[in-house]
Amino acid sequence: MLKNAFAVGCGGFIGAAARYLFSVFVNRINTGNFPISTLIINILGSFLIGFLTQLFSSLYPSNKKLLLFLTTGILGGFTTFSTFSLETVNLYQSGNMLYAALNIIFSIVFCISGAFLGKMLAGIIANA
Template identity: 65%
Template structure:
């Protein structure tokens, strides 16, 4: 039960952060391409890679901290369900190229974000 509370608290922080960052990014995005979702997913992927590596070395037994940061904050922050909806909407609105571009960029950069986060964590730790 405590783990659910920890995840829920983190989820609130992550979801609120995602909303505020989306507002900021969308002030400058004039295209129909979902730039804010892409940026948030890349950032969240990078951060989860970074945090998992750091916590594995620095604090491997603190499962609640890991749950709070990864499942909670970053689970609430990243927007894969929104990515999926926006991609389908692009496709259904006749923007097939943008839909495919969104899938390719999201997969490539989010995977790269995790790898870079893990690499940076190893540099920081060592």
């Protein structure tokens, strides 16, 4: 278990650094207000996590540590949206359409609400 955690941690470092560098690069080109770098990162991460999990389950089913390094580690550090996307697709493909829909709705509503409430609370504390 410790080896798996180490693999995930090393991958997380790579993914987080890649997200930062990619955002810096895209934001030099993008001068608008829309967060295009985050959108591109989330789309790319979602594609890659789906691709890698399917590829590994078909071609390398016993190489769990490398899959953890790539998906939970690198892509988890690159974007946690990729994990949300994969879990939602897995729910849908396994016939749990209701849970897939609830995961989408709850994630959007509660995560955005959480970010909003967190900002409000920090504002209250900072201005107290």
